[in-house]
Amino acid sequence: MENPYLPYPVRIDNIEIATEDKSLKTFKFVFINPEDEKKFSYHAGQFAELSIPGIGEIPIGIASSPVEKGFVKFTVFRTGVVTSHLHNMKVGDIMGIRGPLGNWYPWDKLENKNVVIIGGGFAFTTLRSSIIYMLDPANRKKFKNIDVVYGARSPGMLLYREELYEWEKRDDINMHITVDGTNDTSWKYHKGFVPQIVEQNAPKADENTYAIICGPPIMIKFTQPALVALGYKEHQIIMSLENRMKCGIGMCGRCNIGKELVCKDGPVFTLEQLNKTPKEY
Amino acid sequence: MKFITIDKKNWAKGIEKSRETYRLFGPVKDKNGFFIRDLEKDMLPDMTCNDSVMSVKSVLFPQTEKILFASLNEAKEDHHIMKRVPFDPKQRAVVGIKPYDAKAVELVKMNFDTDDYRDPYWCDAYEATTFVGVGINKPGPFDFSTSTGTGPFSETGLDVLMADLDDAYLAKILTDKGDAFMKSCGFDKVADEKESLALFDILRKEAEKNISSHIDSSKLKDKTVLELHEAPFWDDIAFSCINCGTCTFVCPTCWCFDIQDEAKQKYASRFRNWDTCMSPLFTKHATGHNPRDSKTQRVRQRFMHKLKYFIDKYDQGIMCVGCGRCVKSCPVNIDIREVCKIMNSYVKSN
Numbered sequence A: 001m002e003n004p005y006l007p008y009p010v011r012i013d014n015i016e017i018a019t020e021d022k023s024l025k026t027f028k029f030v031f032i033n034p035e036d037e038k039k040f041s042y043h044a045g046q047f048a049e050l051s052i053p054g055i056g057e058i059p060i061g062i063a064s065s066p067v068e069k070g071f072v073k074f075t076v077f078r079t080g081v082v083t084s085h086l087h088n089m090k091v092g093d094i095m096g097i098r099g100p101l102g103n104w105y106p107w108d109k110l111e112n113k114n115v116v117i118i119g120g121g122f123a124f125t126t127l128r129s130s131i132i133y134m135l136d137p138a139n140r141k142k143f144k145n146i147d148v149v150y151g152a153r154s155p156g157m158l159l160y161r162e163e164l165y166e167w168e169k170r171d172d173i174n175m176h177i178t179v180d181g182t183n184d185t186s187w188k189y190h191k192g193f194v195p196q197i198v199e200q201n202a203p204k205a206d207e208n209t210y211a212i213i214c215g216p217p218i219m220i221k222f223t224q225p226a227l228v229a230l231g232y233k234e235h236q237i238i239m240s241l242e243n244r245m246k247c248g249i250g251m252c253g254r255c256n257i258g259k260e261l262v263c264k265d266g267p268v269f270t271l272e273q274l275n276k277t278p279k280e281y
Numbered sequence B: 001m002k003f004i005t006i007d008k009k010n011w012a013k014g015i016e017k018s019r020e021t022y023r024l025f026g027p028v029k030d031k032n033g034f035f036i037r038d039l040e041k042d043m044l045p046d047m048t049c050n051d052s053v054m055s056v057k058s059v060l061f062p063q064t065e066k067i068l069f070a071s072l073n074e075a076k077e078d079h080h081i082m083k084r085v086p087f088d089p090k091q092r093a094v095v096g097i098k099p100y101d102a103k104a105v106e107l108v109k110m111n112f113d114t115d116d117y118r119d120p121y122w123c124d125a126y127e128a129t130t131f132v133g134v135g136i137n138k139p140g141p142f143d144f145s146t147s148t149g150t151g152p153f154s155e156t157g158l159d160v161l162m163a164d165l166d167d168a169y170l171a172k173i174l175t176d177k178g179d180a181f182m183k184s185c186g187f188d189k190v191a192d193e194k195e196s197l198a199l200f201d202i203l204r205k206e207a208e209k210n211i212s213s214h215i216d217s218s219k220l221k222d223k224t225v226l227e228l229h230e231a232p233f234w235d236d237i238a239f240s241c242i243n244c245g246t247c248t249f250v251c252p253t254c255w256c257f258d259i260q261d262e263a264k265q266k267y268a269s270r271f272r273n274w275d276t277c278m279s280p281l282f283t284k285h286a287t288g289h290n291p292r293d294s295k296t297q298r299v300r301q302r303f304m305h306k307l308k309y310f311i312d313k314y315d316q317g318i319m320c321v322g323c324g325r326c327v328k329s330c331p332v333n334i335d336i337r338e339v340c341k342i343m344n345s346y347v348k349s350n
């Protein structure tokens, strides 16, 4: 068995500024040993440890999609030691990636179901991965209706804008893009907070509809009652948690909620599961 | 079952001889008490040790351990590519380990050796180590090991269990690893099996009689996590705790760790260090949000992990071997035996 602490060496292939305030950048990595890409085979919803020798490691959701080959992508918010260092790195620099880690959105269970994706702020990374996965020609027929509610403070703070506007034009996905506010008179989409847009636009739940939510705690807190009002039951609400992590493999002990380790038994849980564990997230 | 008698006059010479094959660890006394140390040349395990301040966990899981390194020198072909610190394959033996500490190693193994991942640092060290235990004839007042599935003469996790008979040791060989160690010492005087078994039995019963402290954890399994987590007693239990973390460091079953990097000149190292759930930083997010922000939440985490989550996860009893170290070392006398009693007897009132 391999050493789970040993990262795969990667090269930064591209860096894109993701938001207008430059606090988020999207990094595209290429594996230095091509055979490592196969070993890093992942599902939408998983995360990895980005590993910078001498600086540290950070858990980051995988923003690229399993159907995109030849690279992996992560979108990172600059906040502390490792993320700031990463933001200063250049194309061509060498670092490491450890993973894929954690569980993923329950793709088997979601087959033949309506899927509603709800995201806020920069917690849209694994949701992007999921949307690309579901829209892939080989996969689209496995799912029924797909709705996406995604909101940010302002238009320039939305991640993956080009893709959002492309999806908006398609007829096999219902996009509900929103911003808290904007002075831009040409803004054609919604204005308002995510919970409110969910209440007004998300489909009512029947037993074949599932919602996946990722976002800041405050958004999640107010979106839950909106979903309950639309008839979603606890087991139909799927969430991804972000506890502080180090090992990512269930050994260092810090990310637990009750007996579950968020890094290994999660990060994806249904609200039904979460309601049985201590609220330590 | 094979038994060997070792005349204490031959002990030192035999132990010295084993160094040809083994790197030795064992109890050593300093001004603060007994500690388990790497025994340098001419150092012998101090077999008078009745209980050590720190447990043997550090033999397999050092307080600080370098796990990976990389060159940061861009002129080098493999710069910024991390590699494992080479493992020293020499066999190790811990001599004079207490039975409850050997049981603790078995509990910690469940964390580091799983179906999904194998921690190579812990597991390689474990596989290279022989555990030579010695029964505790006179357990101290903090020892409650008979309530935790071990005891002063328990064999779980040991390769050899010795009994101290004043002028000799009687060694019960439990595994092939134990047999190999005894051979490397040149200890080969076989003792009568029936007599030896009887003697061990007497010593065990005597020792167990000396244990005055007991806990009952039988009802914890059937309570729900939330019932215990939301119980009203946690503020009282945590009230005097100063979050020093001593209880977690001395505990043979606490395994939580941190990972930290260091760069010096053109060389990067990655270390893992013992960590403690008693520290607020343990769970603090970069955003400042902290799911276990208050002292009560952290104290509750420690006891819930040991006395509830562990039971639910593995169904192998509690994550405590009753060594009593945390009780003895806590500066404000927080006592896991008391906490266990409160939790075990708690019935939620509606």
Ligand SMILES: Cc1cc2nc3c(=O)[nH]c(=O)nc-3n(C[C@H](O)[C@H](O)[C@H](O)COP(=O)(O)OP(=O)(O)OC[C@H]3O[C@@H](n4cnc5c(N)ncnc54)[C@H](O)[C@@H]3O)c2cc1C
Binding pocket: A047, A056, A057, A058, A059, A060, A061, A062, A075, A076, A077, A078, A079, A080, A081, A082, A083, A084, A122, A125, A126, A241, A242, A243, A244, A245, A246, A267, B284, B285, B286, B287
């Ligand atoms: C499953 C998961 C997915 C994530 N996905 C993303 C993502 O796609 N994009 C993004 O920008 N951020 C994401 N985060 C949050 C990101 O991990 C933290 O912002 C990051 O660790 C901060 O590191 P730092 O060194 O800059 O901060 P510092 O405050 O200097 O943190 C020091 C160390 O503590 C740990 N740490 C601190 N905060 C967190 C935290 N919130 N979560 C986990 N570990 C932490 C890390 O090991 C970090 O290196 C995710 C977190 C988790 C758990």
Ligand code: SF4
Binding pocket: B240, B241, B242, B243, B244, B245, B246, B247, B248, B278, B329, B330, B331, B332, B333, B334
């Ligand atoms: S040793 Fe005592 S005071 Fe220190 S953290 Fe543990 S319980 Fe609290």
Ligand code: SF4
Binding pocket: B247, B250, B251, B252, B253, B254, B306, B319, B320, B321, B322, B323, B324, B325, B326, B327, B336
């Ligand atoms: S919790 Fe206390 S008594 Fe139990 S094993 Fe740890 S240190 Fe020993």
Ligand code: FES
Binding pocket: A244, A245, A246, A247, A248, A249, A250, A251, A252, A253, A254, A255, A256, A261, A262, A263, A264
């Ligand atoms: S991050 Fe180490 S156990 Fe989850």
